Amino acid sequence: xxxxxxxxxxxxxxxxxxxxxxxxxxxxxxxxxxxxxxxxxxxxxxxxxxxxxxxxxxxxxxxxxxxxxxxxxxxxxxxxxxxxxxxxxxxxxxxxxxxxxxxxxxxxxxxxxxxxxxxxxxxxxxxxxxxxxxxxxxxxxxxxxxxxxxxxxxxxxxxxxxxxxxxxxxxxxxxxxxxxxxxxxxxxxxxxxxxxxxxxxxxxxxxxxxxxxxxxxxxxxxxxxxxxxxxxxxxxxxxxxxxxxxxxxxxxxxxxxxxxxxxxxxxxxxxxxxxxxxxxxxxxxxxxxxxxxxxxxxxxxxxxxxxxxxxxxxxxxxxxxxxxxxxxxxxxxxxxxxxxxxxxxxxxxxxxxxxxxxxxxxxxxxxxxxxxxxxxxxxxxxxxxxxxxxxxxxxxxxxxxxxxxxxxxxxxxxxxxxxxxxxxxxxxxxxxx
Amino acid sequence: xxxxxxxxxxxxxxxxxxxxxxxxxxxxxxxxxxxxxxxxxxxxxxxxxxxxxxxxxxxxxxxxxxxxxxxxxxxxxxxxxxxxxxxxxxxxxxxxxxxxxxxxxxxxxxxxxxxxxxxxxxxxxxxxxxxxxxxxxxxxxx
Numbered sequence: 001x002x003x004x005x006x007x008x009x010x011x012x013x014x015x016x017x018x019x020x021x022x023x024x025x026x027x028x029x030x031x032x033x034x035x036x037x038x039x040x041x042x043x044x045x046x047x048x049x050x051x052x053x054x055x056x057x058x059x060x061x062x063x064x065x066x067x068x069x070x071x072x073x074x075x076x077x078x079x080x081x082x083x084x085x086x087x088x089x090x091x092x093x094x095x096x097x098x099x100x101x102x103x104x105x106x107x108x109x110x111x112x113x114x115x116x117x118x119x120x121x122x123x124x125x126x127x128x129x130x131x132x133x134x135x136x137x138x139x140x141x142x143x144x145x146x147x148x149x150x151x152x153x154x155x156x157x158x159x160x161x162x163x164x165x166x167x168x169x170x171x172x173x174x175x176x177x178x179x180x181x182x183x184x185x186x187x188x189x190x191x192x193x194x195x196x197x198x199x200x201x202x203x204x205x206x207x208x209x210x211x212x213x214x215x216x217x218x219x220x221x222x223x224x225x226x227x228x229x230x231x232x233x234x235x236x237x238x239x240x241x242x243x244x245x246x247x248x249x250x251x252x253x254x255x256x257x258x259x260x261x262x263x264x265x266x267x268x269x270x271x272x273x274x275x276x277x278x279x280x281x282x283x284x285x286x287x288x289x290x291x292x293x294x295x296x297x298x299x300x301x302x303x304x305x306x307x308x309x310x311x312x313x314x315x316x317x318x319x320x321x322x323x324x325x326x327x328x329x330x331x332x333x334x335x336x337x338x339x340x341x342x343x344x345x346x347x348x349x350x351x352x353x354x355x356x357x358x359x360x361x362x363x364x365x366x367x368x369x370x371x372x373x374x375x376x377x378x379x380x381x382x383x384x385x386x387x388x389x390x391x392x393x394x395x396x397x398x399x400x401x402x403x404x405x406x407x408x409x410x411x412x413x414x415x416x417x418x419x420x421x422x423x424x425x426x427x428x429x430x431x432x433x
Numbered sequence: 434x435x436x437x438x439x440x441x442x443x444x445x446x447x448x449x450x451x452x453x454x455x456x457x458x459x460x461x462x463x464x465x466x467x468x469x470x471x472x473x474x475x476x477x478x479x480x481x482x483x484x485x486x487x488x489x490x491x492x493x494x495x496x497x498x499x500x501x502x503x504x505x506x507x508x509x510x511x512x513x514x515x516x517x518x519x520x521x522x523x524x525x526x527x528x529x530x531x532x533x534x535x536x537x538x539x540x541x542x543x544x545x546x547x548x549x550x551x552x553x554x555x556x557x558x559x560x561x562x563x564x565x566x567x568x569x570x571x572x573x574x575x
Contacts (some may be wrong), residue, residue, distance in 0.1 A: 199502050379442050381548065387472070411449075411496075413496055413498065
C-alpha cells in the first residue's frame with residue numbers, strides 16, 4: 001500500500017520540477033522574511049533570482065545547530081508569531097534548547113509525512129496503534145500521534161513510563177501496532193515475556209526511531225515478538241519523526257523529498273557527494289512556513305540511493321546511519337552533548353569539570369553514568385556532605401539533560417586523559433551488526 | 434589543643450587502601466588508629482597518624498585526595514558509663530556528634546576521637562565537665 005502515490009511514485013523529472021518550484025519560493029520567502037538568511041545570502045552575493053532550479057541548491061548557505069541557538073528562540077521565524085500553532089524543542093549543545101516553531105500547515109505536512117511512513121510500514125486505518133514515545137517538547141510522541149490520527153488509526157497516547165500498563169492495554173485493546181524507540185521495544189518484549197502474554201497479543205507492526213539501531217537489533221525484535229519492525233527517522237529541526245522511513249524491503253529509508261530535500265556532503269569540505277558515498281546528511285525544508293531551513297547540517301553520517309525501490313516508490317533512500325560528525329549522543333532517544341554535562345558541572349560551585357560519561361545498555365535500556373573527579377574544594381570527611389554533593393550533581397545533570405543520570409564520585413586524576421584532555425565519553429553500546 | 438585527623442578519599446575498588454598504606458609505610462608514618470566510613474562506591478578513611486602534615490603532603494604527591502580535619506581526643510575511664518557521661522555533656526550543650534571512633538583502649542583506660550558539629554563548643558563542654566583531653570603530641574606518639 002502507498003498512501004500518496006502521486007507524490008511517492010512521481011518520476012524523477014517531475015519531482016525535480018516540483019522541488020525546483022518549491023525551492024524558488026522558499027528562497028524568495030526566507031530572503032524577504034528571515035534576516036539571518038538575507039544577510040547570509042547577501043554576504044555570498046546571492047539574490048533569490050539566482051536560484052532557478054533544484055540543481056542550484058548547492059549555491060545556498062548552510063545552516064547549523066549553532067545558528068538555531070544564536071537565534072533562540074524565535075529569530076528564524078519566516079511568519080509573524082501569531083501564525084505559529086506549536087513549538088517543540090530538543091537539546092542544544094550548551095544550555096539553551098533548540099526550538100522549532102510550526103504553523104498549522106507545517107503540522108499538516110508533518111502528519112501527511114508520518115501517514116505515508118505508517119502506510120509504508122503496513123499500517124492502515126484499521127490498526128490500533130500505541131504511541132509510546134514521550135509526549136511533550138520532544139517531537140516523538142505528538143509527531144507519531146498526529147500522523148496516526150491523520151491515517152485514521154485508533155491512536156492510544158501511551159507515552160513512556162509504565163510498561164506493565166502498556167502491555168496490559170496492548171492485550172485488552174488488541175493493539176496491532178506500536179511506535180517507540182527500538183531499545184524501549186526490546187524492554188517491552190521482555191515484559192511481555194515475563195507476563196506470559198506473547199501468544200495473546202495481536203501486535204504485528206512496530207515503528208521505531210529516535211535512536212540509532214542496527215539491522216541485527218531489528219531482526220531480533222521481529223523474532224522476539226513475531227512482528228514486522230520498521231525504522232523511522234526524523235529530527236526536530238526539520239520537523240520530527242517522519243522525514244524518512246524504511247519500507248518492507250528494508251533497503252534504506254525513503255525520504256519524503258517533496259517536503260525535505262536531502263543532500264549528502266563531505267563532512268570536511270562540504271562538497272556534494274554522489275550516490276553511495278558516505279557523508280553528512282543535509283536537509284532543506286521545501287514546504288515549511290514557520291521556520292524554514294536552508295541546507296541544515298544534521299551531523300548524521302549516511303549515504304543516499306536515488307534508484308527506484310522494489311516497493312514502487314521513487315523517493316530516494318538513505319542507508320542506516322553510520323555515526324555522527326559531532327559528539328552528540330542519543331540516550332533513550334534524547335540528544336545529549338558532552339558539553340551540556342560540562343556546562344552543568346561548572347555551574348556547581350567547587351566541582352571540577354573533570355568528568356567521564358559512561359553510556360551503556362542494560363536490559364535493553366540505555367544508562368548514563370557520569371563520573372566526576374572529587375577535588376580538595378568539595379572533599380569532606382563527612383559522608384553526609386559527600387552524599388549531598390552527589391545528589392546536587394545528579395539533580396543538576398538531570399535538569400540539564402532531561403534524562404536520569406547516575407553520578408559516581410572518583411578520585412582526582414583517575415579519569416583517562418588523552419593529549420591533556422579527558423576522554424569524555426565511553427559508549428559501551430554497539431551499533432555495528 | 435585539637436588533633437589533626439588525616440582524611441583520605443578512596444574509591445571502593447581493589448588496591449586503593451593498599452596504595453594509601455603503602456605510601457604511609459614508605460614514609461615511615463605510623464597509623465595510630467583509623468576508622469573507615471564506606472558507601473557502595475567510595476569510602477572515607479579517617480586516621481590519626483604520627484605526622485599528619487607530612488602524611489598529607491606525601492599522599493597528595495602520590496595523587497591521593499587527603500585533607501586534615503580538626504577533632505577532639507578525650508580520655509575516659511575503662512568502666513561502665515564513661516561514654517555516656519561524655520555524650521550527655523555534648524547533648525546538653527546542643528552539639529551534634531558527626532562521628533566518633535576509638536583512639537586507644539587498654540584494661541585501665543581508653544580514649545575516643547570525636548568530630549562535633551562545632552569543635553569550639555565541644556571543647557568548652559568537655560572542659561566544663563572536667564574530662565581530660567588527650568594532648569595532640571601524645572596521641573601522635575601512641
